[in-house]
Amino acid sequence: MIEVRGLTKRYGDVLAVDDLGFVVEPGKVTGFLGPNGAGKSTTMRMVLGLDRPTSGEALVNGRPFATLDEPLREVGALLDAGAVHPGRTGRDHLRVAARTHGIPLRRVDEVIEEVGLGRAARRRVKGYSLGMRQRLGIASALLADPRVLLFDEPVNGLDLDGVRWIRELLRGLAEEGRTVLVSSHLLGEMQQIADRLVVIGRGRLIADATTEEILRGLGHLQVRVRTPQPDALLSRLREHGLTVRRVDRHELLVEDSTAEEVGDLANASALPLHHLSEVSQSLEDAYLTLTSGSVEHSSRRAELVGTTTEGAR
């Protein structure tokens, strides 16, 4: 379990993480989603005790990382897949890590098997492809068999096979009852991997809900309607409980509705329509709107998608 409460990190003028709060539960894959610079890596570094919060706290199994008795056995992480001595073989890299932390050497061959590094484990790391480096990084994270795992953008630069492999690996780890937090800036990718999503933008919490709830909220339908009597139609639609925006003199935009519903309501009031169409925002577009908007706009969207915004002001 990972608990983040009121977590804030300031670098000079930059508020990288801003009063962030969420909980990552065991047995699920939790996606940590946000655009570049949103504060994902900074948050993960604070969970791992690699960076000090300006205020607030990040707890692993109820305790700050620095106070864990055997941190490596409780939490494993893939942060930067490049941080390996290039002249060593993958296997030697893992053996050194195992020896340093009192982990039996047979565990090294187990994790090599688990991440599918196979014979490549006996080659020098400098000749590794990006995918092999990612696998080696994940092997290091799994080495001490920790119950809590953090992966920062593990899918970056991987081909389709690699992505599929990571997806299955993370799912398997969650099914074993582990706590799995995986970051990404791509919604499409997280959509296929994560059970829950914690979405952040500019260091703040935007949404925290199941992937399904968030997708349902984002993929909402708008209806564009033109009429010579926009005022009458506007009040008719609002009476019906719909959210309606005025686009211009004759055009309205209706949220979360269908052409059928709007058309029927107009017809029931004998209001003429000159245009009626459904507009489906693509998920990625909706996500960009959600994460790049102003804070006010973002939190309003979070309400729209029916998610909790605890921890966000």
Ligand SMILES: Nc1ncnc2c1ncn2[C@@H]1O[C@H](COP(=O)(O)OP(=O)(O)OP(=O)(O)O)[C@@H](O)[C@H]1O
């Ligand atoms: N050591 C640092 N010194 C100064 N600013 C930093 C530092 N680390 C991060 N930042 C700033 O904090 C903000 C959040 O960065 P962070 O790397 O956490 O974002 P991210 O969500 O991981 O982005 P990405 O998707 O690009 O990896 C950015 O504005 C970044 O420039």
Ligand SMILES: [Mg+2]
């Ligand atoms: Mg990052």
